[in-house]
Amino acid sequence: MNLQGKVALVTGGTMGIGAAIAIDLARRGAGLFICARELGDDAQQTKSAIEAAGGKANLMSLDMSRPEDCAQAVEQTVAHFGRLDVLVHNAGGPSFGRIDEVSPEQWRQTMALHVDACFYLCKAALPHLRKAGEAAIITVSSSAGVRGVPGAIAYATAKGALPQFTRSLARDLGDDNIRVNCIAPGIIRTRFHKDMPAERKEFNLKHRVPLHREGTAEQVAEAVALLITNDYITGETIVIDGGLTMRIA
Secondary structure (H helix, E strand, O other): OOOOOOEEEEEOOOOHHHHHHHHHHHHOOOEEEEEEOOOOHHHHHHHHHHHHOOOOEEEEEOOOOOHHHHHHHHHHHHHHHOOOOEEEEOOOOOOOEOOOOOOHHHHHHHHHHHHHHHHHHHHHHHHHHHHHOOEEEEEEOOHHHHHOOOOEHHHHHHHHHHHHHHHHHHHHHHHHOEEEEEEEEOOEOOHHHHOOOHHHHHHHHHHHOOOOOOEOHHHHHHHHHHHHHOOOOOOOEEEEOOOHHHOOO
16 A cells, blocks of 8 residues: 555554654655544644654544544544545553452453454444545554463453454455554553563563564554555564563563
């Protein structure tokens, strides 16, 4: 897919991995509609970076854990740009706790933000993606969803559901020429991992990541661009974690 003149909706696109994805897609010629729960300084910086790259971006404050906000994200994208070609569901957030520590409310909120939102967004976007004639959907999992992780059962379960959702949706939408793929980042140099205790991060990078370093949001964005632009990849999950999921220790 050539992204010149295409339109992408990126949820959670104002900081970290989401911002890097949005900026990269803008550099490749796509118009961007970006939504996040809060539109602070990060959002304005992302918008400025997109405009500096010659792109166009529209920002809107929405909560992807709410079905009506998912529908509104799609509606506003099409209202603003007149079309929708690419959907990237990156909205999410940490959810810590072992099973005996996680409340039913926390469990439901985690599933709503990561999994339910993906369902509602794709369902709302489908008529517009079909009209595009060629379209792509990207879901964002995590290495935690591939291998599991202690002390984050709700988060790991939610992220683990996304690759299966991706495969099933890819089978459903192949006849529509809509490709669906997933990325699963590991330890990436973003605010998400900033609060990881220094000793834990040092141990992980030394003993569990074969490349012994963090990844960058830009490296994740490059993988997303590959999955969007290569029109013979669908139903796949690309793990971007320096080898972490091999669990060498």
